[in-house]
Amino acid sequence: MSINTKLVDDLVANDISFVTTVPCKQLAGVIDEIEARPGVLHVPSNKEDEGMGLCAGAWMGGKRPAIIMQNTAIGVTINTLATLIQYYRMPLPMLISYRGELREPVACQVEMAVHTKALLAQMNIPTYHFHKQSDADEFDNILKYTFMCNKPVAILTDANFWGGYGDQ
């Protein structure tokens, strides 16, 4: 089974039926997989804070949500995480492409990578880092944990997890 299929199987098994995405090269396969699942409503966002607003509404409307985005989005969404998702106690799994880590070819991505975990820690957001594909064995438990505690939870997935960038 491909890693994309495994991740989306876990989302579906946890009754997640609303997914919003802001794309990343690393996430292209998982986004395609979500688009292909009839039981999941996929609504692409133009910006990640908008996506979190959609997720908040979807959750209040009875659908379990998830957001898929790059780690650069942490810089965009601090206010939304604090004043909407955390303040109103809403669950939000955030499957995040962790750009700027080992095997990253684009230097500028490192500039947000070095802040990513510190920002998440400052926000008291439970954070998991997938570096090897076997790390995704925990994804199912992380999703259950997220909807148990009604918090935003970050799952950082780095280039090594996705198999690198080929020849780059």
Added chain:
Amino acid sequence: MIRSDILKDIAPILRDQLVVCNIGLPSQELHMIDDQPSTFYMLGTMGLSSSIGFGLALAQDKKVISIDGDGSVLTNFGTLPTIANNARDNYILLIIDNGSYGSTGDQPTYAGKKTSLAAVARACGCENVVEVAAEDTGKALQEAIKGNQMTIIVAKCKSGNIPVPVITMDPVVIRDRFMKTVRA
């Protein structure tokens, strides 16, 4: 008419509807005029009333009205294409456009100058956009509720505020009673 006059006018219409209300004075005014468990008051997060309401409309079938302001729409323009391209007929976006950032001291917005929010919404692909004078807001809203087509209403009014108390209700209480109303 200023925003609070519009809210007083439409409060009886909003009573039976799911409402997501914009941060700051709009929420405080609506809370003071006619507090309802069917209203989700935003206590923070400027700009996301449209997105939260739209997510709610996507997830269930009841009508949802997002009350937004011109300043808040300007800060989250990106959501208009999302709304247009995933249109849901149970969604109404009511933009009360007073041409100013009311909650922060009535600084002018670009919507009060050259920028037309109705034209922007149409350019983003929204198909049923109406612009009305303040006094016609209730009529436009009732038509939108009766109709079966996603509607964007831009209600033009004067800037100005009335003294209102802040909302002291706990956010989790606001959210919990709102979700119970959604499920009822």
